[in-house]
Amino acid sequence: MTSESNAAAPPIVIFDTTLRDGEQSPGASMNLQEKMEVAHALALLGVNIVEAGFPIASPGDFEAVREIASQIHGPTICGLARCSDADIDRAWEALKHGKQTRIHVFLATSAIHREFKLRMTREEIIRRAVAGVKRAVSYCDDVEFSPEDAARTESDFLCEVVEAAIAAGATTVNIPDTVGYATPTHMGGVIANLKNRVPNIDKAVISVHCHNDLGLAVANSLAAVENGAGQIECTINGIGERAGNCSLEEVVMALRTRSDYYGRSTSIQTERLVPTSRLVASVTGIRVQRNKAIVGRNAFAHEAGIHQDGMLKEPSTYEIMRPEDVGFSKTDLVLGKHSGRAALADRAKALGYRLSGEQLQTVFEEFKVLADKKKEIYDGDIAALIDQQLNQAPQQEWTLESFSAHCGNNQPPQVKLTLRRGDQTFTEETSEGDGPIDAAFWAVEKITEVPITCKAFRVRSASLGRDAQGEATLEVEHEGQVFRGRGVSTDTIEATIKALLNAINRIAFTKECKEAAAGETESPAASG
Ligand code: KIV
Numbered sequence: 001m002t003s004e005s006n007a008a009a010p011p012i013v014i015f016d017t018t019l020r021d022g023e024q025s026p027g028a029s030m031n032l033q034e035k036m037e038v039a040h041a042l043a044l045l046g047v048n049i050v051e052a053g054f055p056i057a058s059p060g061d062f063e064a065v066r067e068i069a070s071q072i073h074g075p076t077i078c079g080l081a082r083c084s085d086a087d088i089d090r091a092w093e094a095l096k097h098g099k100q101t102r103i104h105v106f107l108a109t110s111a112i113h114r115e116f117k118l119r120m121t122r123e124e125i126i127r128r129a130v131a132g133v134k135r136a137v138s139y140c141d142d143v144e145f146s147p148e149d150a151a152r153t154e155s156d157f158l159c160e161v162v163e164a165a166i167a168a169g170a171t172t173v174n175i176p177d178t179v180g181y182a183t184p185t186h187m188g189g190v191i192a193n194l195k196n197r198v199p200n201i202d203k204a205v206i207s208v209h210c211h212n213d214l215g216l217a218v219a220n221s222l223a224a225v226e227n228g229a230g231q232i233e234c235t236i237n238g239i240g241e242r243a244g245n246c247s248l249e250e251v252v253m254a255l256r257t258r259s260d261y262y263g264r265s266t267s268i269q270t271e272r273l274v275p276t277s278r279l280v281a282s283v284t285g286i287r288v289q290r291n292k293a294i295v296g297r298n299a300f301a302h303e304a305g306i307h308q309d310g311m312l313k314e315p316s317t318y319e320i321m322r323p324e325d326v327g328f329s330k331t332d333l334v335l336g337k338h339s340g341r342a343a344l345a346d347r348a349k350a351l352g353y354r355l356s357g358e359q360l361q362t363v364f365e366e367f368k369v370l371a372d373k374k375k376e377i378y379d380g381d382i383a384a385l386i387d388q389q390l391n392q393a394p395q396q397e398w399t400l401e402s403f404s405a406h407c408g409n410n411q412p413p414q415v416k417l418t419l420r421r422g423d424q425t426f427t428e429e430t431s432e433g434d435g436p437i438d439a440a441f442w443a444v445e446k447i448t449e450v451p452i453t454c455k456a457f458r459v460r461s462a463s464l465g466r467d468a469q470g471e472a473t474l475e476v477e478h479e480g481q482v483f484r485g486r487g488v489s490t491d492t493i494e495a496t497i498k499a500l501l502n503a504i505n506r507i508a509f510t511k512e513c514k515e516a517a518a519g520e521t522e523s524p525a526a527s528g
Pocket residue numbers: 021106146148149174176177178179209211
């Protein structure tokens with residue numbers, strides 16, 4: 001289903017920056033495989049532009065932009081660059097094999113950034129912006145220019161920069177509220193001012209890019225649309241720097257639900273919103289709060305008796321959107337012991353996951369084990385099994401062979417743990433710790449010899465009922481770096497051990513990559 005509108009005004013362009021600004025959010029970094037998954041999901045969701053990364057920022061970002069540009073078709077693929085030759089050349093190097101690409105150049109314009117960050121005069125800013133846009137245009141006809149911190153830029157100067165960028169060839173001018181300072185009236189005024197005072201403004205699309213520091217990113221983006229913006233920059237689940245960016249699902253559903261007011265449509269397949277949100281939460285480890293609008297678990301749950309009564313009589317009494325319009329399935333109870341691989345594949349697809357044949361096979365094997373323990377398998381159980389699979393470190397150095405735990409309120413916990421690495425097994429028995437979970441941490445650390453400090457630890461139920469699977473998620477610190485881990489099981493101690501091993505395998509993999517990179521950089525010197 002696509003957002004509907006009666007009006008003739010063109011659809012609002014949805015520019016997704018989950019893989020760039022979203023990935024900058026603390027703890028949200030994704031590996032290449034995860035970025036590809038998300039880029040595929042964004043294409044299925046129907047976004048118009050995918051900002052895939054900032055190619056000069058790191059070799060990983062460069063590779064992600066290159067792979068996404070060459071493999072993902074449908075949306076335009078965009079790469080970010082500062083207004084410098086090196087940045088722009090690198091961005092184009094990453095994008096050049098794509099079918100439809102955009103270079104996005106940015107330069108700060110506010111007095112505070114000019115004076116303290118860039119130490120540049122207004123004239124220098126204009127010169128640098130124009131040079132950046134022209135260089136980008138020499139490679140690609142689709143060029144976006146962003147005056148960073150535009151919302152705090154003097155309005156005369158903002159008009160001057162925007163006019164110069166359009167004259168130099170920018171086809172989109174993006175107006176960021178970089179620090180989330182604006183209010184709706186303020187943001188609407190900034191856009192109206194540009195519309196009224198920049199003589200060549202009709203030659204470019206006006207875009208808006210709002211951060212959520214005051215919780216106003218969606219409201220500010222909508223105010224910008226009311227005043228002439230034709231593109232909204234946003235992220236799935238609103239992830240991004242600090243308090244995040246404008247949330248894609250919220251802004252799209254606001255436009256759709258209130259099309260009577262805004263009169264603008266989007267190309268978003270709204271029933272893909274929940275699956276895409278789940279995928280992003282699972283690859284970034286940033287969970288969606290229960291009461292989050294549109295995609296939160298409680299977004300359509302009616303608790304009060306009076307509401308439930310109204311809903312039964314007529315859903316529209318308390319419901320402004322239908323859960324199925326955003327991708328919540330109507331029936332949650334899905335599979336059982338006799339369900340086959342095809343049914344599981346179908347369900348996984350409907351939930352928003354894209355699994356390789358090998359991943360599907362592993363999930364299917366785990367599903368069968370679970371179906372023996374649990375009669376009814378819910379969407380939440382399937383999502384938890386798949387999340388666990390997608391969160392595996394690329395190499396499974398350590399796996400759980402077996403464990404037993406004894407505990408009680410008047411006795412020390414006892415855990416016996418056997419782990420496997422390659423064809424060797426290692427066993428540890430311990431009664432250290434405050435309880436069986438703490439004891440399991442001790443045993444894992446002793447066997448693997450990887451010292452860790454637990455920074456966050458959570459167990460939640462993945463679905464319904466007292467036989468529901470427990471999903472353990474944790475963050476551990478090792479040598480100054482934080483690693484995530486996730487594990488699921490109907491036994492919460494087992495789920496915790498799996499989550500710990502998941503984190504430890506990530507630590508081992510990161511070490512291997514670092515050692516390999518050090519080897520590569522050392523070898524020329526050694527041979528010279
Ligand atoms: O918030 C910001 O100003 C940005 C720009 C690079 C568009 O992310």
